[in-house]
Amino acid sequence: xxxxxxxxxxxxxxxxxxxxxxxxxxxxxxxxxxxxxxxxxxxxxxxxxxxxxxxxxxxxxxxxxxxxxxxxxxxxxxxxxxxxxxxxxxxxxxxxxxxxxxxxxxxxxxxxx
Amino acid sequence: xxxxxxxxxxxxxxxxxxxxxxxxxxxxxxxxxxxxxxxxxxxxxxxxxxxxxxxxxxxxxxxxxxxxxxxxxxxxxxxxxxxxxxxxxxxxxxxxxxxxxxxxxxxxxxxxxxxx
Numbered sequence: 001x002x003x004x005x006x007x008x009x010x011x012x013x014x015x016x017x018x019x020x021x022x023x024x025x026x027x028x029x030x031x032x033x034x035x036x037x038x039x040x041x042x043x044x045x046x047x048x049x050x051x052x053x054x055x056x057x058x059x060x061x062x063x064x065x066x067x068x069x070x071x072x073x074x075x076x077x078x079x080x081x082x083x084x085x086x087x088x089x090x091x092x093x094x095x096x097x098x099x100x101x102x103x104x105x106x107x108x109x110x111x112x113x
Numbered sequence: 114x115x116x117x118x119x120x121x122x123x124x125x126x127x128x129x130x131x132x133x134x135x136x137x138x139x140x141x142x143x144x145x146x147x148x149x150x151x152x153x154x155x156x157x158x159x160x161x162x163x164x165x166x167x168x169x170x171x172x173x174x175x176x177x178x179x180x181x182x183x184x185x186x187x188x189x190x191x192x193x194x195x196x197x198x199x200x201x202x203x204x205x206x207x208x209x210x211x212x213x214x215x216x217x218x219x220x221x222x223x224x225x226x227x228x229x
Contacts, residue, residue: 034217043205043220044156046114087155100146101207101218103156 004088009108012082018075020107022088025069030092033064034101035073037084044087044103047073078111085109115140115208117221125227126196133192134224136206141186144209146218147179151202159204162189196228 005023012018024033034049048055048062050071055062061074075082087106116139126132136145145162159179161169168181183189193200206221 041223041225043117043207043223046217046219049217100158100161101156102158105155 004090004104006086006088006104006107008105009110011110011112012075012078014080014111014113015077018078018082018109018111020073020075020086020088020109021070022073023070024088024090027068027090028092031090032092033062033068033071034089034091035060035062036087036089036101036103037082038087038106039081039084047086078109080111080113083109083111115142115210115219117206117208117219119204119206119221119224121224122222123225123227125229128197128228130196131192131194132196132226133190134204134206134226136189136191136221138187138208142208143186143211145183145189146207146209147181147189147191148205148207148220149202150205150223156205159191162191193226196226198228201226201228 032049032051035047036044037047038044048057048060050062050064052064052068062071064071085106085108087103089101118137120135124132147159148156149159150156158171159174160181162181162183164183164186178194180192203223203225205223207218209216209218
């Protein structure tokens, strides 16, 4: 699976949009971009994933560049409960054999009142 | 999404002993995984728990140290054997959701293990 690069930490004011970048310049054509987050002392939580189109769900939006070498996770109105470590993971999709998730160090997002 | 429970939620154990962690899922799943998260670190995959056959271990993890059972499609156990302080970690079970097309993984709450 392709390697990802994320900033170590970010701050965001409560109520503002949090934009978390991720670089994955070696991504292959059959690899998806997945985002998970881990709130302190809990197991990781799935947020969203995408292949090449932008995606939106009730938690967040995922913007993937046209060349697919980077992406941005957007939390539109950050709350204190969004304080967590956010992991960007590149992985082959369904039916491709390996479903393993390889976690990097992630971005520690701190939402500030 | 699948609901996953783990027992125990935490434990403090003496070195040289063994601890078995249980993972229960509320629906049948094909793929179950065990991860370790050492203090201040990210998650590392230990093994894939295969139903009806031996688990598939990642590099650096061996069956003698981390025996895994998977008797059915909703349950698995991970044993941490002959523990040392270096085994102090959070151990997490996860499952692959194959009901939709996205195949995302869901994680249990974790078992916090401290070895003294």
